[in-house]
Amino acid sequence: MKSFVDKIIVQPLRDVTQKLVAFLPNLLTGIAVFAIGLVVAWLVKLLVVRIIKLLKLDAAFARSGVTDALQKMAVKDTPSKLIGRMFFWLVVIIFFVLSLSVMRAPVIDQLLEKFLLYLPNIFVALIILASGFVLGNFLGRAALIASVNAGVKLSGLLSKGVKTVILLFAFVMALEQLGIGRSTVIATFTIVFGGMVLALALAFGLGGKDLARTLLEKRFKKDGDADGERDELKHL
């Protein structure tokens, strides 16, 4: 009985304890590395925020509509603070990874390697999303102003449409970069977008053909101006 208890409980416990004792220094080193990483991350965050303020990038973000969009998402931080926080967590993740590698467990090493190889994709995907957002805002606003000045009645809708299409493009490209459901996402996007374009063409060309004719005549035929439509003002 005693030898049974020894074999089933005592010996395994002794083995685990030995392994733990052998692992403890690595664990403590890993914790120390992580703690240093937290301090470094805090310093990097301070430095990044200071550099962004020196370069006056907050004003550039305000111009491109990023600050507005963040406020609409109930994010009260300025873009500089947000970027600072991103860098903080980036450094924390790096040191976390380092601290895991210091522990020298083979399974962890393999997982880490895969994660590090994937990290650039996340970074590129974020840049794609950010660029898509800035471009969408800019072109959406340009479309709004141009359509208002041209007297197009659905100018607000047109502008939102332009912005949405660009954001959607950026989102799909980001997903493609991350390798998430590549073929499914692209196929879905193509079908939906192509379908929308076809539907609009049919609606405008068939359902609105008289309206299309009137609009084209107004645009390209000077004599087609209805009585009382054209100004004789010379603005310059």
Next chain:
Amino acid sequence: MSKKLELAESVRVKIADLKEVDILVGIPSFNSAKTIGHVVRAVEAGLSKYFPDGRSLLVNSDGGSSDGTMEVVRQANVDFDSVLLDHRNGGFHKLVTPYHGIPGKGSAFRTIFEIARELKVKACAVVDSDLRSITPEWIELLIKPVLEEDYDYVSPYYMRHKYDGTITNTIVYPLTRALYGKRIRQPIGGDFGFSGKLASFYLDKDVWETDVARFGIDIWMTTTAVANGFKICQAFLGAKIHDAKDPGADLSAMLHQVVSSVFNLMGDYAEAWRSVRGSEPVSTFGFAYSVGLEPIHVNLDKMIEKFQMGVKELIPMYRSFLPEDVLSFLNDLAIRPRAAFAYPDTEWVKTIFHFALACHRKIMSQEHIIKSLTPLYLGKVASFVIETWDSSAVEVEGRLEELCLSFEGEKPYLIERWDGNA
């Protein structure tokens, strides 16, 4: 300081041959074969009639015309026997050359200025190539103040219909008058006289690779002359009739070109205009007269509709740079019926000042800011037309004087905010 312009070999040969010239008249052109012949003849007749003893040169600076414009210039000649009772034409020369640089009137002018500098010209003038109403008297009026009265810059003053030039009347004239203190009635006229000294001054400015070369040269020349203390006057030239630009030309593009030039110059010359208070008249040469007012068609309903749509759709954008009082005024005006539609001068002045401030602070793309002014501009024009429909040209001019005084009166408001102090 800008890089010196390299002139074509044929031009340098002509300059070496002429050595010095008293008067230079420049005509920038692009596909103007139908009209430039008349302009050349008017210039030649004017120089022969009013400056018979001087050595003069006509320079055609062409932008690569494909309709034979340069050939028309070379062959255009005045039949002096039918035009003038008595003439002497010893010192008239012609020079036809393509210009180089960014396509635009400014680049054409740069070539003309450079030739003027090389020939040590005393007095210069530039006239448009599509003028149908130019007479030999225009040359006298643009050149004599420079040659005989020591003026450096002669701005044109045309007789126009009371509703012509609404961008000039509601924005450019009152704003530049308030900023620089000189009552130059038509600062973007297009036909100017200036001294050789001023031509050299223009050449030394580093603007020839910017929008000034493309479309901002007229207001740039006027503002640069005023802001740098040159002696300015204006000359009454009568009616300006020229080939109509494409009537479908985009108003917002026109507004952007003109207003962006004015706003950019505000930034360049902030130190000059900040200390100016009020304004003073400039000497005017020529015999002023008025013309009959033929009725013109103005589609007020369409203008007001565009104003209302602009306010409704662009209010979120305006919120980035217009103050709350202006925004609430615009919202209120957008729901008023036509009978009560009025855009008071004080609100208009504040609107323009805040648009200028938005461009100065680079709140967003300058093109977006200025093009979004289009619906508000149409609202102001509609309000002005409603108010003055039954007024004479003199009464309308009096009304514009009130607008100018509003701009001058509100200038401290602009100055306070220019450096971000409010």
